Amino acid sequence: MKITVGTPEYIREPNALMKIGSNVKKFGEKVVLIGGIKSREIVESHIRDSFNNEGMTLDASIWYGGESSRENVERLIEELSTIDYDVILVCGGGKAIDTVKAVAAHVNKPLVAIPTIAATCAATTPIWITYSEQGEFLAISRDAKVPEMVVVDSTVILHSPVRYLIAGIGDTLAKWFETKTSVKKATPNARNQTAIAIANQLYKTMLAIGEQSVTSMKNKELSTELEDMIDAILLISGSVSGYGGDDCRTAGAHAIYSGLTIFPEIHETYHGEIVAFGILSMLAMENEEESEIKELIAYYQKVNLPYTLQQMNVPELSESQWQELGDVSVTIEDMENMPFAVTPDMVITAVKQADEYGKDMLKK
Structure with missing residues (x-):
C-alpha cells in the first residue's frame, strides 16, 4: 500500500x-x-x-x-x-x-x-x-x-477575484457528496472511514463559513472565516482523497462536469462552478429528496454558485447534444465510482431534473 x-x-x-x-x-x-x-x-x-x-x-x-x-x-x-x-x-x-x-x-x-x-x-x-x-x-x-x-x-x-473563491467552494463541497457516494463500493477500513469523517466536517465547516468568507473577499478583509475557507479549499480537501485513496474519489458530480465541457459555451464557467451543478445532478441521479437538493441550492444562492444550465452559459440543447452529454459523461473515469451502473439516459434525466429544480429556485 x-x-x-x-x-x-x-x-x-x-x-x-x-x-x-x-x-x-x-x-x-x-x-x-x-x-x-x-x-x-x-x-x-x-x-x-x-x-x-x-x-x-x-x-x-x-x-x-x-x-x-x-x-x-x-x-x-x-x-x-x-x-x-x-x-x-x-x-x-x-x-x-x-x-x-x-x-x-x-x-x-x-x-x-x-x-x-x-x-x-x-x-x-x-x-x-x-x-x-x-x-x-x-x-x-x-x-x-x-x-x-x-x-x-x-x-x-x-486580492484575487472573489469568483475564484466561490468556484473553490463549489469544488470543495463535492468532497463530501462524492466521498459518501464512492465509498459505498468499498470495504470499510481506518483510512476510508477517516476520509469520510474529514469530508463531513469539511462540509459542515463550509456551510458555516461560506457566506462570511465570500463577504470578506468582497470587502477585502482577511477574516478568520476567509482564512479557514482558504485552508479548507487548498489543504483539507486534498487530504480526503489522500487518506481515502481510490475508495474516496470524485464521482458523478465531476463526471457530469467533464461531460459538460464538450460545450464550448461553458468554458467561461470555472471548474468549481460547473462541479457545483454536477453535485445537484448527482443528487438527482441518486433520487435524493427534492427538499434536500433545494436546500443545497439555497446555500448556492447565498455564496453565488450557479444552479441552472443557463447560468453557466449552456444554450438550449438539441436532442443529439443531450445524447452526447449522456454518452460522454458515462465514459468518464469518475462515473465508475458511483455505487450503481449509470446509463446515458440516467445522466440526461438527472441533469434536466437538477436544472428544473434550479429554475424553480430562481423564482424565489
Whole structure:
C-alpha cells in the first residue's frame, strides 16, 4: 500500500512571498518559475526580492501554456532541459499547478507551489487533470508529483477575484457528496472511514463559513472565516482523497462536469462552478429528496454558485447534444465510482431534473 496524503509542508500567512527565499532555499539556490501570465506578474517581483536577500537566483520565468495539456507538459520539459536549475516554483490556479506537477514528476526536481487563487485542491494532490488544447477534459492522470511545499500568501488570495473563491467552494463541497457516494463500493477500513469523517466536517465547516468568507473577499478583509475557507479549499480537501485513496474519489458530480465541457459555451464557467451543478445532478441521479437538493441550492444562492444550465452559459440543447452529454459523461473515469451502473439516459434525466429544480429556485 502506498498513499500520499498531501504536501509535506503547507505555509499560509499574509505576505508569505516576502520571505519565500528562506523557505525555498533548502531545496536549492537556482530556481525557475512557471505559471500563468497574470499570476507571474503578481508574484515575480516579490520572489526576486526575497531571493536576492538569500543569495538565490530566479533563472527563468516561463508561461505554462494556458492549458493543462500533454502538449504543454512536453514543451516545458524540453524548455527546462536547456536550463541549469535546482528547484521549480509554480504559481497560478489549478491548471497551471497541475501542468507543472506533471513536469516536475518527469524531471525529478523539487517543486514548490504558490496558489494565487483558492479555487481547487490541486496544490496538495499527486494527480493532474489532463485537458485537450481546446479545454475538453481527457483524463485523470497520475504521472504527477505532490509539491514538497505549498506557500499560500493570503494577501495575494485576498486580492484575487472573489469568483475564484466561490468556484473553490463549489469544488470543495463535492468532497463530501462524492466521498459518501464512492465509498459505498468499498470495504470499510481506518483510512476510508477517516476520509469520510474529514469530508463531513469539511462540509459542515463550509456551510458555516461560506457566506462570511465570500463577504470578506468582497470587502477585502482577511477574516478568520476567509482564512479557514482558504485552508479548507487548498489543504483539507486534498487530504480526503489522500487518506481515502481510490475508495474516496470524485464521482458523478465531476463526471457530469467533464461531460459538460464538450460545450464550448461553458468554458467561461470555472471548474468549481460547473462541479457545483454536477453535485445537484448527482443528487438527482441518486433520487435524493427534492427538499434536500433545494436546500443545497439555497446555500448556492447565498455564496453565488450557479444552479441552472443557463447560468453557466449552456444554450438550449438539441436532442443529439443531450445524447452526447449522456454518452460522454458515462465514459468518464469518475462515473465508475458511483455505487450503481449509470446509463446515458440516467445522466440526461438527472441533469434536466437538477436544472428544473434550479429554475424553480430562481423564482424565489
